[in-house]
Amino acid sequence: MAKYHELGTPKNVLPLNKINALPSYNLKQSNYEYADKISGEAFAEEVLARKVSCSGCPIGCVHVGGLRKLFDAGYEYEYAGVSYDHELVFSLGSQVGMKNTSDVLNLINETEEVGLDAISCGVILGFMTEALVRGDIKITDTLVELNFGETAGYLAAIRHLASPPNDFYREIGRGLYNYTRKKADGSHDYALHLGGLEMAGYFMGPAHLAGGVTGIRHSHLDNAGYSIDQKLLKDAAQLSAKTVAEKIIEEEVIRSVYTSLVICLFAREVYDLETVCRALAALDIHKTPDELKAASSKILKVKLELREKMGFKLENFPLSERYFETPSPYGLIKREFTDEILKHYGELIKNI
Numbered sequence: 001m002a003k004y005h006e007l008g009t010p011k012n013v014l015p016l017n018k019i020n021a022l023p024s025y026n027l028k029q030s031n032y033e034y035a036d037k038i039s040g041e042a043f044a045e046e047v048l049a050r051k052v053s054c055s056g057c058p059i060g061c062v063h064v065g066g067l068r069k070l071f072d073a074g075y076e077y078e079y080a081g082v083s084y085d086h087e088l089v090f091s092l093g094s095q096v097g098m099k100n101t102s103d104v105l106n107l108i109n110e111t112e113e114v115g116l117d118a119i120s121c122g123v124i125l126g127f128m129t130e131a132l133v134r135g136d137i138k139i140t141d142t143l144v145e146l147n148f149g150e151t152a153g154y155l156a157a158i159r160h161l162a163s164p165p166n167d168f169y170r171e172i173g174r175g176l177y178n179y180t181r182k183k184a185d186g187s188h189d190y191a192l193h194l195g196g197l198e199m200a201g202y203f204m205g206p207a208h209l210a211g212g213v214t215g216i217r218h219s220h221l222d223n224a225g226y227s228i229d230q231k232l233l234k235d236a237a238q239l240s241a242k243t244v245a246e247k248i249i250e251e252e253v254i255r256s257v258y259t260s261l262v263i264c265l266f267a268r269e270v271y272d273l274e275t276v277c278r279a280l281a282a283l284d285i286h287k288t289p290d291e292l293k294a295a296s297s298k299i300l301k302v303k304l305e306l307r308e309k310m311g312f313k314l315e316n317f318p319l320s321e322r323y324f325e326t327p328s329p330y331g332l333i334k335r336e337f338t339d340e341i342l343k344h345y346g347e348l349i350k351n352i
């Protein structure tokens with residue numbers, strides 16, 4: 001866990017960029033030419049002010065950067081401590097073409113101040129920027145010019161997303177799935193959501209896509225499809241869709257143990273299931289790792305049933321074309337292969 005203490009999760013920026021897994025410019029690229037300017041190393045050297053831990057955690061992965069903002073003539077500055085991590089460095093960094101750490105912190109700070117989800121916010125801003133260029137939306141919708149790499153327009157748009165001044169912001173502020181499903185202009189083809197939730201900052205391969213659509217909250221943390229892609233990459237040539245589907249379910253079952261016990265997912269390799277069982281034994285709760293997994297399968301089954309009752313259907317969330325146009329570490333991802341993973345997933349979850 002040293003890497004998360006030293007640089008925090010933005011430690012991942014450069015390695016992901018090197019293998020074509022860092023989404024940039026609304027995923028028109030998976031390799032960002034300014035990655036070194038917004039890397040974990042750049043943040044640590046330029047703006048890192050302190051490291052913070054959640055209560056009782058020895059890891060301390062929360063990194064807080066110092067943001068100095070001029071608010072008036074006469075050298076009038078205000079100072080804010082802004083926490084940053086990989087997902088935000090992607091969504092309000094490479095996704096919208098930011099080229100330095102202060103600009104990324106500035107956008108994160110604005111997003112936090114108005115109370116928006118920073119991943120969704122940045123992914124929506126990247127979409128809006130491309131949609132303006134394509135002519136699918138107009139400046140009469142956005143009310144401000146949006147260009148990759150320019151903070152002023154994005155700062156204004158963030159405020160509009162939080163307090164919508166028109167129907168456009170009201171609709172798009174409810175997410176890209178909500179916005180594009182009502183459009184016949186083809187904008188779904190470059191709307192970066194997975195199962196209705198804006199994508200996180202990993203473009204690792206087919207398991208990340210399938211895992212995002214199927215995950216119980218559509219979070220990259222539900223089953224860590226990106227990590228499955230990473231582990232399977234060396235065997236990419238022999239990869240079977242069924243194996244990927246099995247691993248997605250297996251990982252989501254294990255992660256349900258952690259989320260049910262409110263254990264931080266970053267710390268899951270420190271607190272493996274044997275360690276969790278020893279900790280529970282100290283409370284006179286005696287379980288084996290297999291018993292924990294069995295309980296977790298039941299929990300996941302209940303969650304999936306509830307989601308289905310609430311109207312969720314996989315087929316209502318087709319993957320955007322953009323995911324298949326931009327090279328990933330696997331090269332171009334094949335839609336047929338991803339569809340096959342989803343088909344196996346649908347069969348396998350009937351038996352959990």
Ligand code: SF4
Binds near residue numbers: 052062
């Ligand atoms: S509990 Fe998790 S999120 Fe909090 S400091 Fe520790 S590793 Fe980071």
